[in-house]
Amino acid sequence: MSGKxxxxxxxxxxxxxxxxxPLPATAAPAPEPGGRTVAAQLTDLQRLYRQAEQATETYDAxxxxxxxxxxxxxxxxxxxxxxxxxxxxxxxxxxxxxxEQYQGSTDISPYVRLLLARDPQQALDQGHVVxxxxxERAExxxxxxxxxxxxxxxxxxxxxxxxxQLSLAARQKKDRDEVRGRLKKVEELLVSLTPEQLxxxxxxxxxxxxxxxxxxxxxGALGGERAPSPEGDRAVRYAVRQLxxxxxxxxxxxxxxxxSGLTSQAWDRAxxxxxxxxxxxxxxxxxxxxxxxxxxxxxxxxxxxTHVAMYLGHGLVIQAPRTGEKIKVSPIATYPVLGxxxxxxxxxxxxxxxxxxxxxxxxxxxxxxxxxxxVTEAR
Numbered sequence: 001m002s003g004k005x006x007x008x009x010x011x012x013x014x015x016x017x018x019x020x021x022p023l024p025a026t027a028a029p030a031p032e033p034g035g036r037t038v039a040a041q042l043t044d045l046q047r048l049y050r051q052a053e054q055a056t057e058t059y060d061a062x063x064x065x066x067x068x069x070x071x072x073x074x075x076x077x078x079x080x081x082x083x084x085x086x087x088x089x090x091x092x093x094x095x096x097x098x099x100e101q102y103q104g105s106t107d108i109s110p111y112v113r114l115l116l117a118r119d120p121q122q123a124l125d126q127g128h129v130v131x132x133x134x135x136e137r138a139e140x141x142x143x144x145x146x147x148x149x150x151x152x153x154x155x156x157x158x159x160x161x162x163x164x165q166l167s168l169a170a171r172q173k174k175d176r177d178e179v180r181g182r183l184k185k186v187e188e189l190l191v192s193l194t195p196e197q198l199x200x201x202x203x204x205x206x207x208x209x210x211x212x213x214x215x216x217x218x219x220g221a222l223g224g225e226r227a228p229s230p231e232g233d234r235a236v237r238y239a240v241r242q243l244x245x246x247x248x249x250x251x252x253x254x255x256x257x258x259x260s261g262l263t264s265q266a267w268d269r270a271x272x273x274x275x276x277x278x279x280x281x282x283x284x285x286x287x288x289x290x291x292x293x294x295x296x297x298x299x300x301x302x303x304x305x306t307h308v309a310m311y312l313g314h315g316l317v318i319q320a321p322r323t324g325e326k327i328k329v330s331p332i333a334t335y336p337v338l339g340x341x342x343x344x345x346x347x348x349x350x351x352x353x354x355x356x357x358x359x360x361x362x363x364x365x366x367x368x369x370x371x372x373x374x375v376t377e378a379r
Contacts, residue, residue, distance in 0.1 A: 017237045042201050045189055049322055052182035054306045056249040056258055057277050059175035061354035063275040064251060066168040073165050076158040083151040137322035179249055183323055212333035217315050222332070223291035225313055231344045232296020239263075239310050239318045242327050245318045249285045252276075259308050262320045262327060263298050266310060270296075278308035285341035297342050311340070 050163040158264040193201070214224070228236060239262060246255035253265050269273045275281050281298055282305035288297055293311050309319035312329065319334075320327045 034073045039204065041189075041193070041197065042204055044185070045201065048189060049183065050185045050302065050306065052179060052249075053259070053322065054184060054304060055175065055179040055182050057171065057260070057279055057306050059179050059250055060258065060277045061165055062168060062172045062175050063279070064123060067164065067251055069161065069168055073158065073161045076154060076161050080154040080158050083147065083154050086147050087149075174251075183249075185233060186323070209331055209334050213315065213331040216333045216337075217275075221290050222293060222315060226292070226294035227290075227342050228295035231267075231270045231272050232294060235343070236310065236312060236318075237297045238269045239266040239327075242266075243318070243329070245327050247322055247325050247327065249323060257320045257327065259320045262318075265310050267296075267345040270344075272344050279305045279310055281341055281343075282338065285343055286345040288340050288342045290337070290340055293340055294342075296344075297340050299332060299340050300338045302338060303336075305338055307335055309334075343344065 068259050130268065190198070242253070242257065242262060245253075246256045247258060249258050250261075251257050252261040260276060260281065263278075264274055264276050264280065275284050278300055282300045285298070295311055295313045297311045299309050299311055299317055301309070307319075309317035309330070309332075311317050311332070316329050317332050317334075318327065318329050321330070321334075363375075
C-alpha cells in the first residue's frame with residue numbers, strides 16, 4: 001500500500017476508534033465453586049458467534065438467490081406478456097384469413113375455372129396471386145401455432161420460476177429465524193456475565209490475538225509489501241470510508257454491513273463485481289498465497305470460510321466483525337486464517353492448490369487462542 005493510502009487508513013481508523021486499543025490489564029478471576037473458567041466462557045462465546053456467522057452466510061446466500069430468482073420471474077413475466085400480445089395478433093390475422101376464405105369459397109376447382117375462363121392467361125395470373133395468398137395463409141397459421149407453443153412454454157417456465165421464488169422466500173425466513181436464534185443465545189450468555197467477567201474475556205481474547213499476530217509476522221508468512229492494483233486501491237478506499245459504521249447481519253450498506261457485504265460492495269464499487277458471500281468468494285475467486293498478499297485482496301477465515309476481511313498491508317485488515325461491533329482495522333491473525341483470494345487476479349492452476357492455503361505458521365500455529373475480537377460489553 002502506498003504511504004498516502006496507509007496514512008488515509010490509519011487516520012480514518014483512529015478517527016473511528018477502530019484500531020484495537022490496549023485494554024486495562026485485568027487478571028482473569030478464578031472460577032467460583034462449580035463455576036466455569038474464563039477460558040471456557042470465552043470458548044462458549046466464540047462458538048456461539050461462529051455459529052451465528054455461519055447462519056448469516058447461509059441467509060446471505062439464500063437472499064442472493066432470491067434476488068436473482070425475482071429478477072428471473074420478472075423477465076419471464078415480461079416475455080410472456082409479449083408472447084401473449086403476439087399470440088393475440090396472430091389469432092386476429094388467422095381469423096381474418098378464415099373469414100376471407102369463407103367469403104371467397106366455391107365448389108369449382110382452380111383447374112375447372114382455368115378451363116372455363118375466357119382469358120386463360122388472366123386466369124393463370126390470378127392463380128399465382130391466389131397461390132401467394134395461400135402461402136401467406138399457411139405462414140400465418142404456422143406463426144400462430146409457433147406462438148401458441150412459445151406462450152405455453154413461457155407460461156410453464158413462469159409458473160416454475162414463481163414456485164422457486166416462493167420456496168426461496170420460505171427458506172430465507174427459516175434462515176433469518178436461525179440467525180436470530182443464534183444471536184439470542186449470544187445475548188443470553190453476555191447478559192449473564194458480570195462486568196469483571198466481560199473485562200476478563202476481552203483481555204484473554206486480546207492476548208490471544210496479539211500472540212497469534214506476533215507469531216504470524218515473525219514467521220515471514222506474509223512476505224514483503226506490495227502495491228495494490230488500481231481496482232484494489234479503489235476497493236480499499238471505499239472500505240476505509242465505511243470505518244465506524246455498524247455491523248448488521250445481511251446488510252450490504254450504505255448504513256451498515258456484514259463481513260461479506262463490505263467486501264462485495266467495495267469491489268463492486270471498484271468496478272469488479274464479486275460473489276456475495278464469503279464462502280462463494282473463497283470458492284470462486286482466484287486464490288493467492290499469503291506471502292503474495294497486496295492491499296485489496298480478501299483474507300478468508302475458518303475452515304468453513306464463514307468470515308472475510310480486506311487486506312490493507314502491513315499485517316492489517318479492515319473488517320465488519322460481528323453484531324454489536326463496528327467496521328474497524330484489525331490484525332490479520334484476529335481469526336484462524338483459511339487463505340486469501342484476489343478478486344482482480346488471474347485464475348491459475350497453482351492458485352488452487354496447497355500453495356494458496358496457509359500452512360505451518362500461516363495456519364494452526366498462527367491462530368489466536370481466541371477466535372474473535374475482544375468482547376467489551378454485553379450486546
